[in-house]
Amino acid sequence: MNTNSNSYTIIYASVMVIIVAFLLAFVSSSLKERQDTNVKLDKMKQILSSLNISEDELKQDAEAAYNKYVVADQIIDINGNVVVENGGFEVPSKSLKDAALEQVPLYVCKVNGETKYVAPLYGAGLWGPIWGYISFNSDKKTVYGAYFSHEGETPGLGAEITTEEFRSSFEGKQLQEGGDVKISVVKNGKVSNSSCEVDGITGGTITSKGVNAMLHDCLKRYANFFNK
Amino acid sequence: MDLFSKKNKETFFTPLWVNNPVATQVLGICSALAVTSKLEPALVMGISVTIIVALANVVISLLRNTIPNRIRIIVQLVVVATLVTIVSQVLKAFAYDVSVQLSVYVGLIITNCILMGRLEAFAMQNKPWESFLDGVGSGLGYALILVIVGFFRELFGSGTLLNFRVIPECLYVKAGGFYMNNGLMVLPPMALIILACVIWFQRAKNPDLQEKNN
Numbered sequence: 001m002n003t004n005s006n007s008y009t010i011i012y013a014s015v016m017v018i019i020v021a022f023l024l025a026f027v028s029s030s031l032k033e034r035q036d037t038n039v040k041l042d043k044m045k046q047i048l049s050s051l052n053i054s055e056d057e058l059k060q061d062a063e064a065a066y067n068k069y070v071v072a073d074q075i076i077d078i079n080g081n082v083v084v085e086n087g088g089f090e091v092p093s094k095s096l097k098d099a100a101l102e103q104v105p106l107y108v109c110k111v112n113g114e115t116k117y118v119a120p121l122y123g124a125g126l127w128g129p130i131w132g133y134i135s136f137n138s139d140k141k142t143v144y145g146a147y148f149s150h151e152g153e154t155p156g157l158g159a160e161i162t163t164e165e166f167r168s169s170f171e172g173k174q175l176q177e178g179g180d181v182k183i184s185v186v187k188n189g190k191v192s193n194s195s196c197e198v199d200g201i202t203g204g205t206i207t208s209k210g211v212n213a214m215l216h217d218c219l220k221r222y223a224n225f226f227n228k
Numbered sequence: 229m230d231l232f233s234k235k236n237k238e239t240f241f242t243p244l245w246v247n248n249p250v251a252t253q254v255l256g257i258c259s260a261l262a263v264t265s266k267l268e269p270a271l272v273m274g275i276s277v278t279i280i281v282a283l284a285n286v287v288i289s290l291l292r293n294t295i296p297n298r299i300r301i302i303v304q305l306v307v308v309a310t311l312v313t314i315v316s317q318v319l320k321a322f323a324y325d326v327s328v329q330l331s332v333y334v335g336l337i338i339t340n341c342i343l344m345g346r347l348e349a350f351a352m353q354n355k356p357w358e359s360f361l362d363g364v365g366s367g368l369g370y371a372l373i374l375v376i377v378g379f380f381r382e383l384f385g386s387g388t389l390l391n392f393r394v395i396p397e398c399l400y401v402k403a404g405g406f407y408m409n410n411g412l413m414v415l416p417p418m419a420l421i422i423l424a425c426v427i428w429f430q431r432a433k434n435p436d437l438q439e440k441n442n
Contacts, residue, residue, distance in 0.1 A: 003293075003294065003295070003296050003297065004296060004297055004298065008296055009296040009298055009299055012294070012295070012296050012299070012303075013296075013299055013302070013303075016303065016306060017306075020306055020310050023310065023314070024310065024313060024314070027313075027314050027317050027318070028317060031317050031318065031320070031321040034321040034322070035317075035320045035321050035324075038320065038321065038324035039324075041324075042324060042328070127332075128332075151332065152332035154265065154414075155263065155265045155266040155268075155269050156265035156266050156381070156382070156385055156386060156414035157265070157414055157415075202411060203411055203414060203415065
């Protein structure tokens, strides 16, 4: 057979594309359910990580741990009033980047008998999106813990925001005052007010700035809730 | 037919060192820069590329007599892209943690020049088993260089290996010591410099690879 003729080439290409399309569609649809479950479990893990829940406990059964610690996943509006008592979990973090968004999720949690709040964060790093969760005490003034993740920041540089060292530097910092977000990430070594400023990542300046902008942009929507 | 004949062994072993895809063929430099600032992504990338090259080599080798010459590059690209997409979907469903770690690197595999290079140069002319060996050998050769570069960059850039602390915390300036991490190590230029040193060492050991002075 002449494999160089025009008709053979066209038929070959068409058949190949159809086979590949069916194959990919089949794989994608048959695995969809498992993938969605994984994404859901991962989100639960991320929320709980911001509450400093140990890695071991999350590995065993993330869903059980989530049900144990998280009391309610509320949605609150810009005035700080609860709109939906349970359903904040369903709101994708991605929607937070819309500046006009007026209703934001707020997780009410109980860790060792104390009430903690968790707010989702979403922003832009150097190469792609970054996101995270920040938890704070019931006085709404002190940070309890933080969790950050990213899609494609540079390993060793911007990607260091996920490390325990960077995350734990947020603990105990002042979150806000009178509704103004105080917690900030500044250039490494330039901390002037250690009660609310955190050292950035050396060599990861743009990612550090992204984390700072993300904290301010996302948390300012909670201003009225903070003042309540 | 002997599965492990002398020739087959050669197909497998030469890409590991003498005909290394990165050091000798100078393919896949781009990803060698991008993923080697830590040892772990370098390892993961090396293993993923090995699996994909081996599979793609086998598929292309099976199809080699039917592929129309004029669209062979497109066919190769479609096979690679399909394989990568399927592997990434399966990982997402069954090994979510791994897929999160791989994140953008999975996409990078498609654009890895080693894949196209091996498909075009080897799988199009050889039988599936030989192509498989060549794929595994090339992938491992690539992984080897990545691991060497990643080892030095993580050790001197972050003082850790696979995220375990190797250089003790107490030696650092922060804790009153004298040591500081080398910031240049985690930046891309250092990957090129270390890579060049690896190539230098490899040429020095293999006089055959040295260019003759006229």
